[in-house]
Amino acid sequence: MKNLTSRALSLLFLWLLMPVAASAQTPAAAAGPLLTPAQFLGYELGARFTPHAEMLRYVAHVVAHSPDRMRQQQYGRTYENRPLELVYVASAANLTRLDDIRRDNLRLAGLETGAVSGPTPAVVWLSYNVHGNEAVSSEAVMQVLYDLANPANATVQGYLQNLVVIVDPCVNPDGRDRYAQWYNRVASQRPNASPLSWEHHEPWPGGRYNHYYFDLNRDWAWQTQQESRQRIAVYNQWLPQVHADFHEMSPLAPYYFSPAAKPFHADLTAWQRQFQNIIGDYNRKVFDQNNWLYFTRETYDLFAPFYGDTWPSFNGAIGLTYEQGGGGSAGLRYAKPDGDTLTLTQRIEHHRATSLATLQAAADRHQDLTREFRKFYADARTKPQGEYKTYVLAGSSDPGQVKALTQYLDRQQISYGFAAKRSRQAGYNYATGKAETVQIEPQDVVISMYQPKSTLVKVLFEPQAQLEDSLTYDLTAWSLPYAFGLDGYALKGQLPVSSVASSQSQNNPTTSNQQPKTSSPYAYLARWSNLQDVRFLSRLLQQGVKLRVADEPFETEGQKYGRGTLIIARTGNERLGARFDQLVRAQADSAGVTVQAVQSGLSTTGGDLGSRSVRPLAMPTVAVLAGPGVDATAFGEVWHFFEQQVGYPVTVLGTDYFGSVPLSKFDVLILPDGRYDDVLTEKMLASVKTWVRGGGRLIALEGASRFLAGKKDFLLKIKTIDSVALAKKKAPYADLRRYADAEREGIEDKVQGSVFRVQLDNTHPLAFGYGPTYFALLREAPNYQFMPEGGWNVGVLKKNSYAAGFAGRKARAGLTDSFVLGAQEMGRGQIVYLADNPLFRAFWQGGKLLFGNAVFIL
Numbered sequence: 001m002k003n004l005t006s007r008a009l010s011l012l013f014l015w016l017l018m019p020v021a022a023s024a025q026t027p028a029a030a031a032g033p034l035l036t037p038a039q040f041l042g043y044e045l046g047a048r049f050t051p052h053a054e055m056l057r058y059v060a061h062v063v064a065h066s067p068d069r070m071r072q073q074q075y076g077r078t079y080e081n082r083p084l085e086l087v088y089v090a091s092a093a094n095l096t097r098l099d100d101i102r103r104d105n106l107r108l109a110g111l112e113t114g115a116v117s118g119p120t121p122a123v124v125w126l127s128y129n130v131h132g133n134e135a136v137s138s139e140a141v142m143q144v145l146y147d148l149a150n151p152a153n154a155t156v157q158g159y160l161q162n163l164v165v166i167v168d169p170c171v172n173p174d175g176r177d178r179y180a181q182w183y184n185r186v187a188s189q190r191p192n193a194s195p196l197s198w199e200h201h202e203p204w205p206g207g208r209y210n211h212y213y214f215d216l217n218r219d220w221a222w223q224t225q226q227e228s229r230q231r232i233a234v235y236n237q238w239l240p241q242v243h244a245d246f247h248e249m250s251p252l253a254p255y256y257f258s259p260a261a262k263p264f265h266a267d268l269t270a271w272q273r274q275f276q277n278i279i280g281d282y283n284r285k286v287f288d289q290n291n292w293l294y295f296t297r298e299t300y301d302l303f304a305p306f307y308g309d310t311w312p313s314f315n316g317a318i319g320l321t322y323e324q325g326g327g328g329s330a331g332l333r334y335a336k337p338d339g340d341t342l343t344l345t346q347r348i349e350h351h352r353a354t355s356l357a358t359l360q361a362a363a364d365r366h367q368d369l370t371r372e373f374r375k376f377y378a379d380a381r382t383k384p385q386g387e388y389k390t391y392v393l394a395g396s397s398d399p400g401q402v403k404a405l406t407q408y409l410d411r412q413q414i415s416y417g418f419a420a421k422r423s424r425q426a427g428y429n430y431a432t433g434k435a436e437t438v439q440i441e442p443q444d445v446v447i448s449m450y451q452p453k454s455t456l457v458k459v460l461f462e463p464q465a466q467l468e469d470s471l472t473y474d475l476t477a478w479s480l481p482y483a484f485g486l487d488g489y490a491l492k493g494q495l496p497v498s499s500v501a502s503s504q505s506q507n508n509p510t511t512s513n514q515q516p517k518t519s520s521p522y523a524y525l526a527r528w529s530n531l532q533d534v535r536f537l538s539r540l541l542q543q544g545v546k547l548r549v550a551d552e553p554f555e556t557e558g559q560k561y562g563r564g565t566l567i568i569a570r571t572g573n574e575r576l577g578a579r580f581d582q583l584v585r586a587q588a589d590s591a592g593v594t595v596q597a598v599q600s601g602l603s604t605t606g607g608d609l610g611s612r613s614v615r616p617l618a619m620p621t622v623a624v625l626a627g628p629g630v631d632a633t634a635f636g637e638v639w640h641f642f643e644q645q646v647g648y649p650v651t652v653l654g655t656d657y658f659g660s661v662p663l664s665k666f667d668v669l670i671l672p673d674g675r676y677d678d679v680l681t682e683k684m685l686a687s688v689k690t691w692v693r694g695g696g697r698l699i700a701l702e703g704a705s706r707f708l709a710g711k712k713d714f715l716l717k718i719k720t721i722d723s724v725a726l727a728k729k730k731a732p733y734a735d736l737r738r739y740a741d742a743e744r745e746g747i748e749d750k751v752q753g754s755v756f757r758v759q760l761d762n763t764h765p766l767a768f769g770y771g772p773t774y775f776a777l778l779r780e781a782p783n784y785q786f787m788p789e790g791g792w793n794v795g796v797l798k799k800n801s802y803a804a805g806f807a808g809r810k811a812r813a814g815l816t817d818s819f820v821l822g823a824q825e826m827g828r829g830q831i832v833y834l835a836d837n838p839l840f841r842a843f844w845q846g847g848k849l850l851f852g853n854a855v856f857i858l
Contacts, residue, residue, distance in 0.1 A: 034065040034149060037142040045139050046345030048187075048332070049180040052082060052173045058142050059087060059169055066149040068092040069160065076230025079211035082173035084230060089148045089165040091157075094121055101164055102238055108370060109239055109316065109377040110452045111413065122366035123240035125166040125317075126355060127308055130217045132175020133207035133328030134248035135183075136344060140351035141169045147356065156356065159363040166238065172209075172216050172227065179207025179328055191332035193341050200329045205632030207328060212644070213636025214841070217245070218474070220311035221460070222843035223411055224640075235312075236413050241369040242362050244320040245308030246351055251330040251342055254293035255350050256323035257283040260302045260309070266466040267385055267455050268302060268313055271372040275318045275365075276302075282361040286353045303467070304474045304753075305459050314456045316376040318369070322354045377452050384449035384458065388428070390495050391461040392419065394487035395443035400530040400592060402445060404845060405484050412460075415451045417497030419444040427491040428463055430481040431773075433757075433803055438489045446497045463490055464804050475753025475777070477805025478843075482755045482775040485530075485846025520570065521597035523609055524584050525556075528564030528769040531645060531845065534852035536591035537566060538648040541619040541856075543583060546572035549857060551765070552613040554606025557598050564768030564857060567609055568595070572616075620667040620697075622648070622855060625679070627655035634673035634701065637839040641851065645842070655679045663691040668855055671704035673837060680707065689713055693827025699854050705833045709784065715791040715824045716833050719783050751778045751815070754805030758795040758820050758836075765857045766794045766823055766832065769849050775803060776820060777844050782835040784819035795821035795850075821850065823858065830858055 038044045040058050050058075063070040069092055076084040094101060097118065104120050106112035126144070128137035145167060147156050159165075170176055179202065187199045194200075205213050210225055219228040249256070259276040280296055287294045300321050305311050309319035326334070326347045334342045362369060379385075395402050395418070409416050423440045447457055459465070460480050467476055481488030526536060528549075540547060548567040553560065573580050588595040601609035608614075622642070626635045642650040653661055658679065663669065669688070680688065692698050700708055709716040758774045760767040767774070774795060786793045797818045807815065824831045832854045838847025 030064040030067065034146075035061065036146055044345070045143060046332070046343060046348050049135055049183050049344075050139060050142070051180055051184075052138070052170055052177045055138050055142060055169060056083065056085060059085065059145060062142075062145045062149045063087060069095055070149060071095065071098070073234075075234045076227065078172075078174045079226055080174045082177070084171075084173065084227060085169065086234065087145060087167040087169065089145075089160065089167065090121070090163070091160045094160075094164060098164070105239060106237075108374040110381050111239070111377075120370045121161075121163050122242065122362050122369040123164045123166065123238055124242040124244070124359060124362045125168070125235070125238070125240040125312075126244050126246070126358070127168045127171050128246045128351075129169070129176050130171040130245060130308060131208045131215070131247060132172045132177070132210075133179040133202060134246075134324075134326070135176055135179050135207070135328075136248055136324055136326055136347040136351055137246040138170045138176055139344065140246070140348045140355065141167065143348065143352050144355045145169075147352070156359070159359045162363040162366040163359060165359060166240065168231070171231065174211045175207045175209055175216075177207075182207065183331060187332065193333040193335040195329070195335060197331075199331045200334065202328045204628045204630075205635075209632060209636065212640040213632045214640065215633060217247075217308055218306045218841060219843075220308055221305045221478075222841065223408075224842035229411065232411070236315075239315055240312070240317055241366075241373045242320070242358065243308065243312035243317045244322060244355070244358050246355070247321060247323045248327040248330070248347070249323045249325060251326050251334045252336060253323070253325040254295060255287065255325060255354075256295055256298070256300060256321070257354055258320055259297050260300055260321070261298050263301050263303045263467055265303050265305075265310065265314075265459065267459060269372070269376060271368075271376075272313055272318055275369075276320075278365065279318065279320065279358060279361045282357040283354050286357050290353070292350060303465070304476070304478065305456075306474065306478075314459050315453070316373050316455075320358065322351065324350050376455070380452055380454040381450060384454035386449070386458045386462065387492055388458075388462070388490040389449045389493060390491040391447040391449075391457065391481075392427070392438075392440060392489045392491060392495070393445040393447075393481065393484075394441065394489075395445055396441060397487040398485070398529050399594075400532040401484050401486055401845065403592060404531070405480065405486065406445060408480075409447070412453065412456060414447065414453045414457055416445055416447045417499055418442065419446050420496040420498045423495075425489070425491050425493070425495070427489040430463060430479070430488045430490070430803075433463075440489075440495065446495050448494060448497070450494070461488075461490065467806055475779070475805070477753060477755040477777065477803075479755070479804060482777070482803065483844050483846060485770075485775065519581065521581075522599050522601055523567055523569040524588075524595040524597055525561055526566040526568070526588065526593055526595045527561060528566060528857075529849065530769070531848045531852070532592045533566070533769070534849065534856065535646045536588060536593040537617075537852075537856055538646040539587045539591060540568065540584070541617070542648070543587065545576070545580075545583065547617045548609075548614045549617050549765075549768075550607070550614050552606055552611075554603040554608075554613075556600070556603045556609075559596065562769070563763065564765070564853070566617075567614060569601070569609060617856065618667075620855065621651070621665065622668045622670065623651045623653050623661075623666040624670040624672065625655060625658060625674075626652050626672075627658075629655050629676055629679040630672050630674035631703065633841075634703075634837065637837070637842060638670055638672050638701075640842055641839050641848070645848070646852070659684055659687075663687065663696065664694070666696070668697045668699065670699045670855075671701065673702035674704060676704060676707040685711070689826065692829035692831060695828040697830045697832065697854075697858060699832040699834065701834045701839075702837050705784075705835050708831070708833070713826065714831065715787045716819070717785045717787075719785050719818070751781050751808070752806045753777060753779050754807045755803040756797055756807075756815065757801045757803050759798050759801070761792070761794050764792050764794045764823070766792070766821065766850065766853050768853055768857055774850070775846060776836045776838075777840060777847075778807075778815075778836055779840070781807075781815050782818045782820050784833075784835060786817070786819050787822055787824065791822055791824040793819055793822045795819075832858065 063072045071088045073086045104116045128141045223229045258280045309321045313319035324347050332344045427438050550565040624638050642648045708714045758776045762770050838850045
């Protein structure tokens with residue numbers, strides 16, 4: 001089984017902590033008295049929004065004046081190079097043994113060997129401002145840190161006898177500064193409470209998201225973003241007993257705290273459910289005493305593992321969400337329809353109150369928290385939940401994707417091994433959706449449920465999560481074999497494993513780069529199957545290397561190659577001279593791709609390497625549309641794909657000046673999800689069609705496909721319903737509905753992040769590298785007709801295509817015989833329709849090759 005050693009974790013923790021802690025304790029930094037936030041900033045909290053850098057200056061001031069109870073740690077930086085910091089708060093006695101407490105906490109979880117060395121305080125982690133324009137959080141945290149540092153506050157100091165408190169003052173500095181700088185720039189000298197004032201209307205894209213417009217509160221499980229990976233690396237060194245996440249919602253709402261709404265995930269323990277109520281009681285008392293409005297058990301469930309309450313819960317914590325009415329539209333003052341005015345000062349006080357109530361509850365029940373935490377992990381190791389005890393990923397299905405998966409497991413502290421021998425087992429086959437006998441091979445990845453992180457394993461791998469209530473907040477399916485596009489099996493029994501891949505796998509020439517038989521082979525061949533291959537192609541194109549792609553399968557020198565295989569021939573690259581071989585091999589190694597050197601252009605079956613079935617690939621100039629009308633997160637997913645995942649240049653075009661852009665400068669134009677009525681006017685759409693006819697490639701995702709559907713010259717059409725036939729089938733009392741059932745009936749035609757099996761025509765370049773099916777994560781029913789002649793229906797839903805998650809009764813009916821993805825020829829160019837977004841939140845790894853095909857291979 002694989003895991004980082006506890007000694008390595010300890011050394012990393014100390015290395016991260018010591019430099020900042022040392023500088024924070026210098027006499028100069030601690031000169032003068034401990035100041036309140038108002039004394040330090042020069043204005044009362046709530047009078048304006050504090051820039052991130054100034055907020056951190058105050059954090060450093062508080063830490064410098066509390067060297068015996070506080071330490072500061074910079075754990076990373078954002079994409080825009082702002083620091084990410086934590087503050088550790090404990091009693092003087094506990095602060096001196098902080099790393100011992102951390103290691104003892106991991107011993108409680110079975111992730112560190114040895115006996116617990118001393119008293120085990122509960123660990124509470126408080127996260128503020130994960131959504132940048134929910135900016136009250138980083139205002140409130142300054143007051144909370146002052147409360148924790150103030151030696152005169154005996155009540156709070158008493159909490160610290162039983163706790164180690166970890167405070168993240170701002171999870172999303174880039175988004176926060178985007179909001180704070182905008183608001184401070186447009187706010188009236190005397191804040192205007194009218195909702196009509198421009199200070200209550202953020203411009204696109206708003207401050208909610210990080211630099212790439214990702215929602216960091218939906219990235220806890222996937223860690224696709226730099227901020228998430230850095231934060232969770234430290235989180236996993238601690239594994240707190242309590243994690244609280246501070247948010248805002250509509251300014252018309254009051255305040256939300258636990259207990260959470262249904263559905264609860266089945267693997268939340270009875271204690272975790274119970275403590276939701278316990279901590280809710282602590283908060284209720286404070287709010288009742290102050291006559292503040294609040295609600296519980298509504299809206300915010302504990303089901304999907306993406307969030308700052310659920311992911312920590314599946315790692316043994318009590319995960320909590322706090323939601324204050326306000327958000328980006330609230331500003332400093334907001335006039336509500338009921339005649340009340342919501343102020344930033346009030347919002348700060350509410351978050352301060354729940355922060356302290358959380359600490360009080362944890363301090364009072366710290367022994368219960370550590371006891372149940374130990375039990376959570378002991379049960380995980382010895383009697384894991386669920387009918388399946390082993391999950392297996394076929395190592396031969398896609399070595400690149402398998403590597404990406406194991407790297408992901410490493411980040412999650414999930415142990416895995418490799419099948420020790422070939423065997424046949426009874427199990428659930430994700431590909432077919434059936435229980436059957438499956439073949440296990442020696443190189444297959446094996447994840448046992450008998451390990452500390454087994455609850456997280458079950459949640460991430462279970463074929464179908466048990467959903468106690470279909471009214472849920474987000475996705476209802478996410479299983480890793482589907483997400484990574486890998487053949488996988490769930491077994492009810494255990495398998496013997498080895499700690500390394502079998503020698504058969506290691507010696508397989510398709511799993512590691514081989515030195516060419518001569519220093520100057522005829523060509524290099526690279527199979528086409530995953531994101532690493534797209535990254536490799538991107539790098540070669542930018543190095544000026546000439547490539548070709550095989551449109552048909554072929555066999556040469558004893559190996560078979562499928563459609564999409566990249567052919568990097570010496571012919572055409574003569575100008576590179578001796579650099580050619582070194583460049584190709586170096587880029588392959590860097591991208592994690594295998595290349596095979598061949599000595600001849602002759603194929604034993606299929607076309608030769610100079611065949612007409614092998615065509616050249618050019619380096620496309622790519623543009624993507626952004627701005628009002630375009631969904632910010634959908635744009636961000638495309639932007640992140642090019643800049644962070646494949647490293648390819650992309651030009652971002654604003655919707656506000658798109659009409660003046662000379663499209664002839666670009667080969668590919670990408671329209672992310674959005675509403676395009678005001679962007680692609682009739683005149684502008686005519687210009688786009690002219691550009692496509694001249695050889696351009698238009699890629700329309702989700703809402704962009706809906707916008708184009710049914711318009712002149714576009715072959716995509718939305719399904720129509722025969723109203724007469726429908727009326728005949730209707731029951732006479734069908735329209736007599738109960739008002740109270742309206743929300744539940746409304747989801748009958750919804751698809752809530754469900755997995756469906758898309759049938760692919762993998763002879764078309766859009767599906768190169770795939771088998772006959774692709775598992776898509778659908779968030780709405782495509783509801784498109786098959787395209788007529790002139791268009792290619794590359795990916796479609798047929799009968800019985802459902803795999804996992806919730807889909808309403810009416811939605812399932814509409815998902816039969818529907819178009820999902822394909823291409824239309826228009827003049828010398830093409831239109832690619834992607835009714836489903838294969839880049840969604842950057843975690844659906846199995847779909848990224850589809851997008852790579854659309855950009856580079858068509």
